[in-house]
Amino acid sequence: MDAISVIRTKRDRGELSDEQIDWVIDAYTRGEVADEQMSALAMAILLNGMNRSEIARWTAAMIASGERMDFSSLSRPTADKHSTGGVGDKITLPLAPLVAACGAAVPQLSGRGLGHTGGTLDKLESIPGWRALLSNEEMLSVLDGTGAVICAAGDGLAPADKKLYALRDVTGTVEAIPLIASSIMSKKIAEGTGSLVLDVKVGTGAFMKTLDDARELARTMVGLGTDSGVRTVALLTDMSTPLGLTAGNALEVRESVEVLAGGGPADVVELTLALAREMLDAAGLKDADPAKALADGSAMDVWRRMIAAQGGDPDAELPVARERHVVNAPASGVLTRLDAYGIGVAAWRLGAGRARKEDPVQAGAGVELHARPGDRVTEGQPLLTLHTDTPDRFDYALQAVEGSYDVAPEGTEFTATPVVLERIA
Ligand code: URA
Numbered sequence: 001m002d003a004i005s006v007i008r009t010k011r012d013r014g015e016l017s018d019e020q021i022d023w024v025i026d027a028y029t030r031g032e033v034a035d036e037q038m039s040a041l042a043m044a045i046l047l048n049g050m051n052r053s054e055i056a057r058w059t060a061a062m063i064a065s066g067e068r069m070d071f072s073s074l075s076r077p078t079a080d081k082h083s084t085g086g087v088g089d090k091i092t093l094p095l096a097p098l099v100a101a102c103g104a105a106v107p108q109l110s111g112r113g114l115g116h117t118g119g120t121l122d123k124l125e126s127i128p129g130w131r132a133l134l135s136n137e138e139m140l141s142v143l144d145g146t147g148a149v150i151c152a153a154g155d156g157l158a159p160a161d162k163k164l165y166a167l168r169d170v171t172g173t174v175e176a177i178p179l180i181a182s183s184i185m186s187k188k189i190a191e192g193t194g195s196l197v198l199d200v201k202v203g204t205g206a207f208m209k210t211l212d213d214a215r216e217l218a219r220t221m222v223g224l225g226t227d228s229g230v231r232t233v234a235l236l237t238d239m240s241t242p243l244g245l246t247a248g249n250a251l252e253v254r255e256s257v258e259v260l261a262g263g264g265p266a267d268v269v270e271l272t273l274a275l276a277r278e279m280l281d282a283a284g285l286k287d288a289d290p291a292k293a294l295a296d297g298s299a300m301d302v303w304r305r306m307i308a309a310q311g312g313d314p315d316a317e318l319p320v321a322r323e324r325h326v327v328n329a330p331a332s333g334v335l336t337r338l339d340a341y342g343i344g345v346a347a348w349r350l351g352a353g354r355a356r357k358e359d360p361v362q363a364g365a366g367v368e369l370h371a372r373p374g375d376r377v378t379e380g381q382p383l384l385t386l387h388t389d390t391p392d393r394f395d396y397a398l399q400a401v402e403g404s405y406d407v408a409p410e411g412t413e414f415t416a417t418p419v420v421l422e423r424i425a
Helices: 003-011 018-030 035-048 052-064 093-102 120-124 134-145 159-169 175-191 211-229 249-260 266-282 290-295 298-309 340-354 389-401
Strands: 079-083 106-110 149-152 195-202 231-238 246-248 321-329 334-338 368-371 382-388 405-408 422-423
Touching: 003 018, 003 035, 018 052, 018 159, 018 249, 018 340, 035 159, 035 175, 052 159, 079 093, 079 106, 079 175, 079 266, 079 405, 093 106, 093 120, 093 149, 093 249, 093 266, 106 134, 106 175, 106 389, 120 149, 120 249, 134 149, 134 298, 149 321, 159 175, 175 211, 195 211, 195 266, 211 231, 211 246, 211 422, 231 266, 246 249, 246 340, 249 266, 249 298, 249 368, 266 290, 266 422, 290 298, 298 321, 321 389, 340 368, 340 382, 340 389, 368 422
Parallel strands: 079 195, 106 149, 195 231
Antiparallel strands: 231 422, 246 368, 321 382, 334 405, 368 382
16 A cells, blocks of 8 residues: 555545555554645545545544543443534533533543634643643543543544644644544544534634534534444534633633633523533433532532642632733624634734644633623723733734624614524434
8 A cells, every 4th residue: 555546546536445544544643654645635635525434434543543541430421522612612611510510420631722712721721730631540530539520632542633633734624524523533432432512613713614514514523423332412503703701711711610600601601501411411311400500519519629630729819911901892882793703813812822833822811802792882881801911912913803893883683693503413
């Protein structure tokens, strides 16, 4: 077998055989297939697609490139959630302890920020002392002891995806649905969860901009999970507006703690509860009541134990950025649009995200929203507060914010987009 014949097959719109897929993934992981060859193949896949059996085999080959985790020693059923990434998407933070408080075990392997979208690990690292990197034994011990763990995937899990993902990031091949589906599902299946709920984001702030693309991605992932024996459900959820009132690491941790304390923005609470119900159903815990677990403090108890078990101090003051800049409403009326992509890029430029993979993030940086679409605003009232430690970034962030919101005259009709758009099972 050789890389050139595999590339030519896909370049000429052919179907890759099982042997070709197994060989190319294994040879790429071992370094026998070069980055330039794999990037040509990834581009051919992006342009010409893969059919269902090719995607299934590609996913299986990525799983086989590393280890598989085993949670069969746990007494509780396992349930995991994966979001395809958005702006202000802090849902994992309240959701994992909430679902654990209702009786499931939640092994939440999470990632770092990617472009304008935030990453769960970057958010949690703003809590003093908290550690994202755990050995497999530590992960199992936190999960067994508290019911939930949020940590980085170990190097042994789907190493082919780690290498391929980094390559796609710099070759314009992230957006291929077969590659996104196999990337996400190889990690989730190798992780060994019994059930999985996918939060597939749709809108300007998401990788999938249209409902049709989001549906195709969701159906592909649900098919891969189900065929591998993982009970898998997807919700398509809106990402045209940021979730909640914050985008940025410590800012989002603070908002998540508000949700765990029984408060927080209505859309964050709604999505957290919708995903919790799906996870609990999929895990066979149909009688659990997540709204009660938020209200009675049991989800907060699990949060505190989970953070402490990973070295964090749940009572520590969270970092605050040194500088702020307020953007005021340009007119009085109704805020009809607050664009997730513009806000995400602003938070990223303020220092909440990275320009290069190895860059540190600022814990306190980000954007705070003082109004959401549908709210009445008065000319000159604060609309957004930008937070950063490095004020020379304000101009650059303001360019991203410009054109990201509309204020329509008083009395303009406004119809809110639902948080959950569709369910695919
Ligand atoms: N998240 C992943 O893990 N992989 C992708 O390809 C895209 C988002």
